[in-house]
Amino acid sequence: MSRDTREWAWEHSASRGNARLVLLSIADRIPDAQCVAWASLTSLMRRTNASRNAVRAAITALAVAGELEVLDDLDGPQHSTVYRLPQAAAWLAKVAAARKDDPEAYVEPPAASDPTPELDIERLRRHGIWPKTRSESDPPRQDLTGSESAPPRQNLTPPRVRSRPLPGSDSAPQNRSEPKVNRKDSSNGAAGLTSAADWQVDDACLSWAQQQGHLARLGEHGLQASDAKWRHHRADRSPRSAAAWAADWRSWIAREHSPTPQRPNLYALPGGTPPPQTGMTRTEAHMAALLAAVDDPTGTE
Template identity: 50%
Template structure:
């Protein structure tokens, strides 16, 4: 399962630099299809070769992008931090569902957008619930025995002390909707694929990743139309699910002028049987390092 998680990071993650190394390190520790893993800050510093502050900033960026969640209610071996890769888990579940659908379309169940975590299955990897919560928050009930709800990462201590006039539980009124809280209607809102539109963040991602230059406006529109046609029969899903699924589809879409094979100088080596895309990328990088420079 860690191979599928690493391949998703190689192919579809929008992270860069130290954040990408962190995602690969965490994906390497994924144990099952839930894409839950554990790691300490010191181990991430050692694996990435970056400073502690750089790793912490990269973790913040990954959390803001939605590719990583910190499960503050859980703890790993030696009190390490437990992380969840929600987009990776969603892609893995979608791939398994499509595989089951192709074999038995009538009986295959449809993948759930945000399935609850099975805490009992994680205990075999040393992941368990915290005995004493690190902080208490107003209206924050503990997760049930099999829910494993991910929590938003608490504010770091370096941001400063709390105002003395503010109670520890917070001042937000219960009747006011909390952002990403259980009273937020936006967190549970679902829509059909035909009603979902590409937002500014998703289009910015396509530009930054080079997909707009690769496909062009017409190619991008054609790819989106094909994606909507394939998803027209799907049940209503959250907007975050459609955005992640749209990104995965566009990343796999071939440009209209892309040749079927590559020949000549500088072409990528052929993918051998049994190699995944991640293994092929690694082999291509090693071949580029060993290749002689033009001045030699």
Template identity: 55%
Template sequence: MSSEAREWVWEHSTSRGTARLVLLSIADRVADEQCVSWASLSSLAKRTHASVSTVREAIDRLVHAGELEQLDDLTGPQRSTVYRLPLAAEAAVQTAEDEEADQALAERSEAAPALQISALRRCGIRPREVPESPARSRKPAGPETGRSRRKPARRSTGNRHPGVPETGTQNRSEPDLNRRYSSGAAVTSAAEWKVDPATHTWARQQGHLDRLGDQGLQAADAKWRAHRAGFKPRPAEAWAADWRSWIAREHAPHRPNRPAGHSKSSSAPSGMTLTEAHTAALLAALDEPTGTEG
């Protein structure tokens, strides 16, 4: 299933730079169709050759774009963070279902499917346990007899991830590449989102415009907006990726069959080839009276 999750990132994710590498690294550990994975900041930093702070910023951008969810109520192996690719999980469910059953498609829940914790345990992912701290015993009130001999514990300082730089970007051009994923990006609803020229060019270059036709593309767009009416507002990049995934899975409309009169060649009578049929017709025409006989 990790290959399908990576395929979704390559084909439909709008992330760029380190954010794209981080999403691919997380998708590489997806175990089933729920698109749930686990990873630590240090492991992601080593795999993407970026600093911990850069990886943390990339995760924030992916969460804001709606392409990644951080499941705080679950924990992975060695207490690593558990993530989910919601759009990839939704695409997997839509692909598995029968697309020709429009009624079943309309009645299906629009949200990503609920997690099955039992299926995730074999991957080492389990609910996070919060230990209950026992009540501290209170000392009886009384005057202090002196300063405590125990020295206060020193706070740990420095980088908690050895071998990985704490700050800094992967390269100097990275802030410019990822500027549009900043926290101030505007969000909109599916009904208000418009197909931008780049998305329309994609539909034409990928052959979906020729396959569906103008009317078929408009019908697929209307169906997509009807199914996304209840979704929360998202950035335009997230809507564009979801719209492309929908159009790529849409069936071409049924076209009427060509009338029999427009066939390239007429069928010959039973038991005769086409050449024999033409010869018989010519002989029959020669035997017919023309009115000029003596």
């Protein structure tokens, strides 16, 4: 039956974006023509790859559009929320009535006047959905449809995230993993932002370069040259945090090519022309070598 419900969602639903993904995720769980299914908020987040707030907003939008109902008087397994697709239920009932005698009969498209069938609670019990038996001491479930009686949304900030700075002096860095030299502007309006020229390579970046083999690959002088090149190319960038500059610097160092040993001098061969002057590019040096080879006598003249 979930196939028929999904077909209704694909063909007749007006939902878009996250709301459509949430609707299809619930439709995929529909066991019968009543179009009732249970789903936890976590499972919908995992299926749609959306945040908690995005899923809640999608459920609200679907409820306002009349394509989804939150059945607060029913409970799913582990007290999960129970949903119904009323328009899909009305459509399936309409199709079943029209094709009762003729399976190939034409069915008119869904209309707002199509009646929604009454729920059969006994049939819902087979799928783990039961009427809610709540004691007076149980807290009320939060209404995700945004009704006026719904309690205010709770603060979703994890309890371990600090909303105020750590105790200490004003000049101390808030992020303990960043050295003070990269946070010298933390007292002004742009707290924690610095330019690429002022940013200093910290011990963490040096340890990373050594552990990843970049220090051995480039050498100490090569690493210094790569750092200077990085600062030249980042001179016109807007200030960033120390962590952002560190990540950008590591990406740059990882892409740097290892210095290759000097190639043999082709101009040292007998009969060759004088060695190329310093400053020739590799292409110019190769062209000069080819011209020297053409000028050499071959004995076949």
